[in-house]
Amino acid sequence: MTDYPDVLHRAAPGSAQNWQQRYESSLMGVFGTPADLLVSGRGCWVTDSQGRELLDMLGGIAVNALGHAHPALTAGLTEQLQRMGHISNLFTSVPQMRLAEMLLAAAQAPEGSSVFFANSGSEANEAALKAVLRHRRSTGKTRILALEGGFHGRTSGALSLTHKPAFREPFGDLIPGVEFLPVNDGEALERAFVADDVAGLFLEPIQGEAGVKPLQRDYLLAARELTRGSGALLVLDEVQTGIGRTGEWFRFQGVQRGVTGASGGSADGEAADLTPDLMTLAKGLGSGFPIGALVAFGAQHSALLGAGQHGSTFGGNPLAAVAGQITLETIEKEGLLPHVHQVGSRIAEGLRSMDAVSDVRQYGLHIGIDLDPEAFSSQTPAKAVVVQAREHHGLILNATGDHTLRLAPPLILTAEEADLFLNRFQNSCKDLAS
Structure with a gap:
């Protein structure tokens, strides 16, 4: 040997x-x-x-999310690896289905919602962007909006949504039709929707790379109202803020029930609906194991990407799915x-x-x-x-x-x-x- x-x-x-x-x-x-x-x-x-x-x-x-060498994670990954580490997406596994079910339950997603698994936040945002591009093509709406100071990844599509010129300019033209709006400027947001030609709006509830800078609650609620009223897709990038980072499963849940400050206690505003059309996740989801996810809320948005229109060789493999499952279970179990x-x-x-x-x-x-x-x-x-x-x-x-x-x-x-x-x-x- x-x-x-x-x-x-x-x-x-x-x-x-x-x-x-x-x-x-x-x-x-x-x-x-x-x-x-x-x-x-x-x-x-x-x-x-x-x-x-x-x-x-x-x-x-x-x-x-669970630190380094958490015993539940090391034991669960070892057990799963001894059983089955990877399969193609011509098949499925119990861990993949179970993690999807857990995410949908945590997000309180309506019937018909679904999950696509990727390997990173950039890939999750690429999937979301492809869904928006499909929507753009079917509706004829041409513009895609993102925010100044935003960061959505470094792959070509995600980079198109990332504001910092130093990240984008070395690579020339990227996805056409992307525009950047000033942060928390409600008037600029309203003006952007006057022409009724917006296909999608990408937002981080809190801009992490910009220095942990939150979007104001009124701004987020206005974004939800404008996108819903115009038929544009609202995409919330919760790659950094999701999976318990802000003390909620997802940041949008705290904002919609009025918890905008740090304590996480009593709400300081009336409850409102901030449920996105699409939400992207990664980072803490696997507690160090590479995994990303796109969550589509409702059957209409789940149908934006059909059979053969997107995929991932490693996305949702049993090891990654078990890592995500253990992460969610441990966050719940350990309070x-x-x-x-x-x-x-x-x-x-x-x-x-x-x-x-x-x-x-x-x-x-x-x-x-x-x-x-x-x-x-x-x-x-x-x-x-x-x-x-x-x-x-x-x-x-x-x-x-x-x-x-x-x-x-x-x-x-x-x-x-x-x-x-x-x-x-x-x-x-x-x-x-x-």
């Missing part, structure tokens, strides 16, 4: 220079050189190649939705007491932090804090702008870990104080 090398242990060379050289000589430079080499993780903690333990307040960018509100509020309260912080936007464990420029000597304090926190205080953070940080830790983050983060974060800021 062939002797296979122990690749798990070979992955961690003894020096930073070695692994950086290996990376740069073998991988495309689309991400630049990584900040560190991580070799293991457990719960909300990861260990790097030098043996340092870091508190992961980014969670793989809102992916590791993580109310927990997310409680721990998130604890973090926000601590951050707001810090002199170096000028603003906090907190929705469950989806948290944006604006740093006070006057408190730092650096012109780009967010990036400086990320490095300082990682190198000297054992924290993993993410900068989305010169003065803005994003937190998206595992949903299992404890109150004690939240307090530890606050202490380490404050010390990181003090180290860089002007």
Whole structure:
């Protein structure tokens, strides 16, 4: 029998220079050189190649909902892999059907609703875009709307909906007919629908890449009313906000019942219907295992993509479906939705007491932090804090702008870990104080 090398242990060379050289000589430079080499993780903690333990307040960018090496996930995936890892979509499996049923139930989707499984958020948005293009062709409506500051992915179609010019311009013309509207500008939104030629509107309920910036409730409800009245499709991109990240199964559910603030408690507005026509999911859905999903609400929208009009070799395979099923089951079993509100509020309260912080936007464990420029000597304090926190205080953070940080830790983050983060974060800021 062939002797296979122990690749798990070979992955961690003894020096930073070695692994950086290996990376740069073998991988495309689309991400630049990584900040560190991580070799293991457990719960909300990861260990790097030098043996340092870091508190992961980014969670793989809102992916590791159950943290690292959650026992339910590792046991369930091992069992499923021993049984059956992959089948073609000429067949189905119980995990695939069960996960679809669970998502539809969590979304309170009406009869006739359905799910398409993909491998990522970009692919889920590609599927949604193809559904909108089908609708555009059948209705003759020509325009597709998205928002400034929005991010929907980097594949060609999803990139067409992503606003940042630096992401799009290197690739020239993409999907024609896409227009970008200013965020939370109700008048601009109304003007966009005057001509009655809009095929679809893509929205993130909270713009994550822009720094955890929410769409106002009135704006979202106006978008639902305008799209429904004109026959345009409303697509909600819940890739970052879905699967418990904001303390709700999906962000739109909290908004429609009037919970727009951070506490997740009593509603501050009348209940309203914000049910989208299409919703995209990924990131936390598989707790680290690649999976995305398009949810179509109602039979009419389920029929937008028919047999042979879309597909995915790996989408909805038994392993991915089991990962999603275990994620949803564990969130329910461990009471993580109310927990997310409680721990998130604890973090926000601590951050707001810090002199170096000028603003906090907190929705469950989806948290944006604006740093006070006057408190730092650096012109780009967010990036400086990320490095300082990682190198000297054992924290993993993410900068989305010169003065803005994003937190998206595992949903299992404890109150004690939240307090530890606050202490380490404050010390990181003090180290860089002007």
